Amino acid sequence: MGTDQRGYEDLVGWRKALDLAEVVYRLVALLPREERFELSPQLRRAVVSIASNIAEGASRLGTAEFLYHLGVSRGSLAEVDTLVEIGARVGCLPRPDVNRVRAMIEEERRILCGLITSLHRRTARQVGARRTQSLPQPSPARTSSLPHSPSSDNPH
DSSP, X not given: OOOOTTGGGGOHHHHHHHHHHHHHXXXXXXXXXGGTTXXXXXXXXXXXXXXXXXXXXXXXXXXXXXXXXXXXXXXXXXXXXXXXXXXXXXXXXXXXXXXXXXXHHHHHHHHHHHHHHXXXXXXXXXXXXXXXXXXXXXXXXXXXXSOOOGGGTOOO
């Protein structure tokens, strides 16, 4: 995309990803001691990856790179969703807190999907415009140098 070095801070998806990271870090503190060495580091790495990849992608030079990093963010988002659900199912995390986090995850997923769709459309328009500009112009109508045949006028 090639925004300036701090343009990612204007992205709603980046700001929401930071909010999600803050909530997940608080949620991780609720984990039992035995899970702090298993589930906790995975959750922290995955949730940090969401905002980090948005920032990195937005700071890259091309839209394709930005799209790649948004895809990584989306994958990390799915990882966080899966890990908090596992935490709730095995009784390590309170269901109401997990439901709140999962609602935030769903909102972030919609934001990321919208941004990805928007970038794909913009890329398609740019490619279409370039193709239109590079297409050869139609040549003027030519008159045939072949003699006119009366039988060609009659289809029967």
